[in-house]
Amino acid sequence: MSDKGSILVVDDDAIILDSLCEFLGLEGYAATGVRSAGQAKKALAERRFEVVLTDVNLSDGSGFDLLDFVRDHYPQTVVILITGYGTIESAVEAIKKGAYDYLTKPIVDDDLLLAVERASRQQALLNENRQFRQQLEHRYSLDNVISQDYKMARVFELIEAVADSKTTILMTGPSGTGKSMLARAIHYRSSRQNGPFIEVSCGAMPESLLESELFGHVKGSFTGAVRDKEGKFLAANKGTLFLDEIATATPAMQVKLLRAMQEKQFEPVGSNTTVSVDVRVILATNVDLAEEVRKGRFREDLYYRVNVVSLALPPLADRAGDVPLLAEHFLAYYGKTHGRPKSGFTDKAMQCLQQYQWPGNVRELENVVERAALLSKRPLIDIDDLPPAVRERVENGMAGRYRGQSLKKALEGPERAFLRAALEAHHWNRQDTSKALDINRTTLYKKMKYYGLEEEAASMGL
Numbered sequence: 001m002s003d004k005g006s007i008l009v010v011d012d013d014a015i016i017l018d019s020l021c022e023f024l025g026l027e028g029y030a031a032t033g034v035r036s037a038g039q040a041k042k043a044l045a046e047r048r049f050e051v052v053l054t055d056v057n058l059s060d061g062s063g064f065d066l067l068d069f070v071r072d073h074y075p076q077t078v079v080i081l082i083t084g085y086g087t088i089e090s091a092v093e094a095i096k097k098g099a100y101d102y103l104t105k106p107i108v109d110d111d112l113l114l115a116v117e118r119a120s121r122q123q124a125l126l127n128e129n130r131q132f133r134q135q136l137e138h139r140y141s142l143d144n145v146i147s148q149d150y151k152m153a154r155v156f157e158l159i160e161a162v163a164d165s166k167t168t169i170l171m172t173g174p175s176g177t178g179k180s181m182l183a184r185a186i187h188y189r190s191s192r193q194n195g196p197f198i199e200v201s202c203g204a205m206p207e208s209l210l211e212s213e214l215f216g217h218v219k220g221s222f223t224g225a226v227r228d229k230e231g232k233f234l235a236a237n238k239g240t241l242f243l244d245e246i247a248t249a250t251p252a253m254q255v256k257l258l259r260a261m262q263e264k265q266f267e268p269v270g271s272n273t274t275v276s277v278d279v280r281v282i283l284a285t286n287v288d289l290a291e292e293v294r295k296g297r298f299r300e301d302l303y304y305r306v307n308v309v310s311l312a313l314p315p316l317a318d319r320a321g322d323v324p325l326l327a328e329h330f331l332a333y334y335g336k337t338h339g340r341p342k343s344g345f346t347d348k349a350m351q352c353l354q355q356y357q358w359p360g361n362v363r364e365l366e367n368v369v370e371r372a373a374l375l376s377k378r379p380l381i382d383i384d385d386l387p388p389a390v391r392e393r394v395e396n397g398m399a400g401r402y403r404g405q406s407l408k409k410a411l412e413g414p415e416r417a418f419l420r421a422a423l424e425a426h427h428w429n430r431q432d433t434s435k436a437l438d439i440n441r442t443t444l445y446k447k448m449k450y451y452g453l454e455e456e457a458a459s460m461g462l
Contacts, residue, residue, distance in 0.1 A: 004027070004028040004029045004030075004120060005029060005030070005050040005051070005120050005123070006029070006030040006031075006032065006047070006048070006049045006050055006051075007024055007029050007030070007031045007032070007049060007050065007051045007052070007053055007116065008032050008034065008040060008043055008044065008049040008051070008052045008053070008054075009021050009024070009031055009032065009033045009034070009053045009054075010033075010034055010035075010036075010037070010039075010040045010052065010053070010054035010055060010058065010063070010066065011033070011035065011054070011055040011058075011082070012035050012036060012055065012057075012058050012059040013055075014035065016055075016105075017033045017034075017035060018033065020033070020053065020107075020112075021033040023109060023112070024116065027113060027116075029116065032047075032049070035059070036058055036059050036060045036061075037058050037060050037061040037062075037063075037065065037066045037069075038060055038061075040052070040054065040066055041066075041069060044070070044073070044074055044077070048077075049074075049077055050077065050078065050119075050120055050123040050124075051077065051078050051079075051080065051116060051119045051120060051123060052066070052070055052077055052078070052079045052080070053080045053082065053116070054066050054067070054079065054080070054081060054082065055081075055082045055083065056081055056082065056083040056085075057083065057084075063081050063082075063083075064081075064093070064094070064097060066079075067079045067081065067094070067097055067098060067099055068097065071097075071098045075126075076123065076126050076127055077123065078100045078119040078120075078122050078123045078126070079098070079099050079100060080099065080100055080101045080102070080103065080115055080116070080119055081094045081099045081101075081102050081103070082103045082104070082105065082107065083102075083103075083104060083105065084104070084105040085104075100115075100118070100119045100122055101115040101118070101119060103115060146322065146325045146326055146329050147319065147322045147325070148321060148322060148325060149314070149318075149319035149321060149322050151314045151318070151319060152313075152314070152319065152322070155182075155311050155312070155313065158309065158311055159182070159185065159186055159189070159311070160189075162186075162309050163186045163189040163190050164189070164190045164191055165190075166280055167308050167309055168261065168280075168281050168282070168283070168305065168306055168308045168309070169183075169186065169281075169282045169283070169308070169309045169310075169311060170246075170282075170283050170284070170285070170289075170306045170307050170308070170309070170310045170311070171183065171282065171283070171284040171285075171310075171311045171312075171313060172284070172285055172286070172288075172289070172310060172311070172312050172313065173286065173312060173313030173314065173315070174286050174313075174315045174361055175286045175360070175361065175363070176316075176360045176361030176362055176363035176364055177313040177314070177315060177316070177361045177362060178313065178361075178362050178363075179244065179284040179313060180199060180242065180244065180284070182311070182313070183197075183199070183240070183242040183282045183284065184197055184242075186240070186282060187239070187240040187242075187280075187282075190240070190280070192238065192239050192240055192280055195236075195237075195238040195239030195240070196235060196236050196237075196238070196239035196240075197236075197239055197240050197242065198232050198235050198236040198239065198240070198241050198242065199242045199244065200213060200214065200232050200241070200242070200243055200244065201244045201245055202243055202244065202245045202246055202248050202249050202253075203244070203245035203248035204245075207249075207250045207252065207253050208222070210249070210253060211253060211256065211269055212225075212229065212231070212269050213231065213232060214231050214232050214233055214256075214257075214260075215231040215233060215256070215260070215266045215267070215268050215269060215275075216228070216229050216230050216231030216233075216234060216268040216269065216275075217229050217231075217268050217269035217270050217271075218268055218269070218270045218271045220270065221268075221269045221270020221271070222269065222270065225269075225270070228268075229268075231266075231268060233260060233266060233275075233277050233279055234275060234277055236277070236279045237277045237278055237279060238278055238279075239279070239280070240279070240280045240281075240282060241279050241280070241281050241282070242281075242282045242283075242284070243257075243281065243282070243283045243284070244283075244284045245284070245285065245286070246283045246284065246285050246289075246306070247285045247286075247287045247289060247292055247297075247298060251299065254298065254299045254302045255299070257302060258299065258301060258302045258305055261281055261305055261306070262305060264276060264277050264278065264279065265277075281306075283306050289303055289306075289307070290303070315358070315361055316358040316361045316362055316364075316365060317357045317358055317359075317361075320354055323353050323354050323358075323365065324350060324353075324354065326362060326365055326366075327345065327350070327353055327365060327369055328344065328345075330365065330366050330369040330370065330373075331344065331345070331369050331372075331373055331381065334369060334370045334373040334374070335373050338370075338373060338374055340373055340374065340376075342373055342376065342379060342380065342381055343379040343380050344380055344381070345380060345381045345382075346380050346381065346382045346383065348382065348383040349380075349381050349382050349383045349385065349386060352383050352386060352390065352391060353365070353368075353386070353390075356390050368386060368387060368390060369381075371387065372385040372386060384456055388420075388421065388424070391417060392417050392421065412451070415447075415451075416451040416453070419437075419444075419447055419448070419451065419453060420451075420453060420456075422436060422437055423448075423453065423457075428457050430444055430445065430448075
């Protein structure tokens with residue numbers, strides 16, 4: 001078995017073929033020799049090769065034709081061409097057609113070995129890139145957007161219908177609802193999936209920098225422009241450009257965006273050269289753009305240009321049934337990522353997660369679960385593993401609701417939250433806490449025992 005990988009050698013000269021295979025074999029490669037393009041195609045269909053080393057002149061065709069065949073059917077295989085009649089023109093043609101290298105006969109052993117080693121590294125890099133892209137496609141697959149809510153089901157239906165089109169998409173909804181992830185899901189579900197996905201937060205930079213960021217600039221166009229810079233529109237060519245917080249764009253920037261989106265053309269800052277691109281644009285906002293148009297803060301023509309297909313993402317509070325699904329998903333992911341696998345949530349912890357209103361939406365839930373996975377020392381995430389702000393807001397929110405229970409029972413939740421907060425403020429020192437609360441230590445001990453706080457303190461070694 002070869003340590004360095006497999007190579008398919010193609011040459012109609014039996015002596016040269018055997019010599020090349022023997023040499024590569026001695027260097028640690030698994031070399032397979034065939035004498036025609038037809039045999040090469042058959043060999044490629046039967047097994048995987050990292051490199052194809054082929055003569056240009058074959059008995060049944062051209063090495064250039066075989067190069068085209070490999071590129072079309074086995075893009076992860078690297079091709080090196082060999083010829084006895086090397087010219088600059090043929091070398092340039094080989095590279096333009098996608099050959100990794102071009103060698104002339106008689107072949108120098110060191111040149112061949114260097115070319116094959118470099119080609120093998122190139123193939124390994126291509127394979128790593130392919131695996132990385134597959135991981136990205138899986139991570140941002142629409143199948144990984146977890147929801148059983150009917151509102152999200154409607155969003156998924158729209159995505160399925162428009163993902164592979166060129167139409168502009170506007171996503172609306174509060175911050176943290178997953179607009180960026182859905183934009184990536186649309187990209188990887190389209191025919192542009194092999195192109196770049198570029199994300200820009202329009203609210204994160206002033207107008208002068210945003211224009212340069214989107215359209216690029218030429219050297220000397222403004223102070224600090226020490227070299228030419230490629231903008232995000234050009235970087236996203238043949239792919240997808242995701243513009244987040246689009247409502248923050250100034251009126252002047254909106255004019256430039258309208259032209260770039262309508263005509264797919266723009267001029268870099270400081271340049272008179274028009275650049276044309278093929279870009280699919282997805283936009284997102286957490287404000288009501290129609291209201292912004294009425295108030296004169298957003299151009300009406302740009303609004304109608306971007307609002308071709310609108311996806312409204314509901315806040316997490318409106319789809320509470322998704323909280324358990326998302327929480328379990330994030331727990332499994334971060335448990336594995338951080339090497340701290342967990343079994344799930346206790347009933348109390350899950351009840352707390354479901355009752356919380358999640359002003360930060362899915363992003364906040366993800367952060368809360370990741371924190372719990374990192375800090376909890378138990379197999380099950382309990383209510384005490386959740387941030388105090390989450391617990392207290394839930395407990396305080398329950399205080400004003402009548403649920404048919406007695407007054408004493410209704411006050412237990414707020415009292416427990418209050419006692420625990422006081423204990424945390426005094427580093428769980430009972431004496432200091434009792435003094436601060438103006439109660440005796442015996443009363444504090446009894447309440448701690450009643451509310452399970454004594455057991456919690458013991459679990460933390462306090």
